[in-house]
Amino acid sequence: MESLDEFSVIREYFSGLSRGKATIIGPGDDCAVLRLPAETELATSSDTLIEGSHFPVGSSGADIAYRAIATSASDLAAMGAQPLASVLSLSLPDINATWLEDFRRGLSSAIQCFSLPLVGGDLTAGPLTISVTVYGGLPIGQALLRSGARQGEMVLVSGTLGDAAAGLAFLNKEWEPDCADKEFLVRRFFRPESRLNLAASLLEVATAAIDISDGLLADVGHIASESELAIEIDANKIPFSPALSKLDNRQQVLNWALSGGDDYELCFTMPASKKVPDGCTPIGFTASGTGVSCEGFDILSSKKGYRHF
Numbered sequence: 001m002e003s004l005d006e007f008s009v010i011r012e013y014f015s016g017l018s019r020g021k022a023t024i025i026g027p028g029d030d031c032a033v034l035r036l037p038a039e040t041e042l043a044t045s046s047d048t049l050i051e052g053s054h055f056p057v058g059s060s061g062a063d064i065a066y067r068a069i070a071t072s073a074s075d076l077a078a079m080g081a082q083p084l085a086s087v088l089s090l091s092l093p094d095i096n097a098t099w100l101e102d103f104r105r106g107l108s109s110a111i112q113c114f115s116l117p118l119v120g121g122d123l124t125a126g127p128l129t130i131s132v133t134v135y136g137g138l139p140i141g142q143a144l145l146r147s148g149a150r151q152g153e154m155v156l157v158s159g160t161l162g163d164a165a166a167g168l169a170f171l172n173k174e175w176e177p178d179c180a181d182k183e184f185l186v187r188r189f190f191r192p193e194s195r196l197n198l199a200a201s202l203l204e205v206a207t208a209a210i211d212i213s214d215g216l217l218a219d220v221g222h223i224a225s226e227s228e229l230a231i232e233i234d235a236n237k238i239p240f241s242p243a244l245s246k247l248d249n250r251q252q253v254l255n256w257a258l259s260g261g262d263d264y265e266l267c268f269t270m271p272a273s274k275k276v277p278d279g280c281t282p283i284g285f286t287a288s289g290t291g292v293s294c295e296g297f298d299i300l301s302s303k304k305g306y307r308h309f
C-alpha cells in the first residue's frame, strides 16, 4: 500500500494524457477547456462501469480502463461524431500503485487508439467504479439519430456479432472455447473495436444508427421505435467470427449474437442504392409496422437484451 494522496495520484497516473487538437487546458485546474473546430456541434456521452456488474471482479486495470474509454467512443461513432476529448471519474477502494500503473497503461493505449485525450476527471474512495464522459464534434445539423430510418432501407452491422458475449460467458466459466480462440474472445469483450473509423462514412450514407451494447435485437428495437417502423432481421445473414462460425450449437451462437450485449459494433440503416461501407454486412430491412422480427431465431425463448433493473 502506498502513502500517495489524491493529488499525487492524479499527477502520477492521470496527467500527461491530454494532448490533442481540441485541448486548450487539460487536467489541473477547475475545468478543462476545449476548442471546438469551426461549424461544429458538440456530442457528449457518459458511461459508468461497476466492478461485478459491468466487468468481472478481479479484471485487470488495463482491461477495464481500455473498455471504459472504448465503450464511450462507440457512442460517438454511433452519432457519426469525431472524437475530441474524454473525462474520467474513478472511485477506488484503495491506492494500489501496481494496479494504477496497469490501469494507466490500458487508459493510455485506449486514448491513443480512439484519439480521446484525457482532459480531466475526479477521484474518490469507494467501490471500484469507472465513469467516462466523452466529447465529439459533429458538422452542424448532421448528427446520426436513431429516429432517421425510412421504410424500405437496408439494416446493416459492422464487424462480427456475439464474440464479446461468448468471451464473457467464458470468463464466467459457462463454457470452454477452443484454446486458440480464448484470447480472441476475451479480447473482444475487454477491447471493443468501437468503430470511430466508420463515423465519417456513416454520415455519408446512413439514415439512423446505434451501437450494440445491450444485444442486437434490443438495440435495433430502439431504431424501430424511434423511427416508427418495423425491422426484419435475417438470422442467416448475421456475420460471425471464425471462432463462433465453427461451433455446433447454433442456438447458443445466435443467442450471443442477437441477445448478448457488449459487442460495441454499429447497427445502422441506409438506402439500398448506396454503397455498403467496408467491413459492414446487410442483415435485414425496414418495413411498415412496428417492432423487430428475426427470421430463423426464436426471439421469445431467448434472453432479452441486458437490463440494469
Ligand code: ADP
Residues within 6 Å of the ligand: 010, 014, 015, 026, 027, 028, 029, 030, 031, 032, 088, 089, 090, 118, 119, 120, 121, 122, 123
Ligand atoms: P475540483 O475539486 O476543483 O473539482 P479535483 O481536486 O477533483 O478538482 O481535481 C483536480 C484536477 O485534477 C482537475 O483538473 C481534475 O479534472 C483533475 N482530475 C481529477 N481526477 C482525475 C482523473 N481521474 N483523471 C484525470 N484528471 C483528473
Ligand code: MG
Residues within 6 Å of the ligand: 029, 030
Ligand atoms: Mg474546483
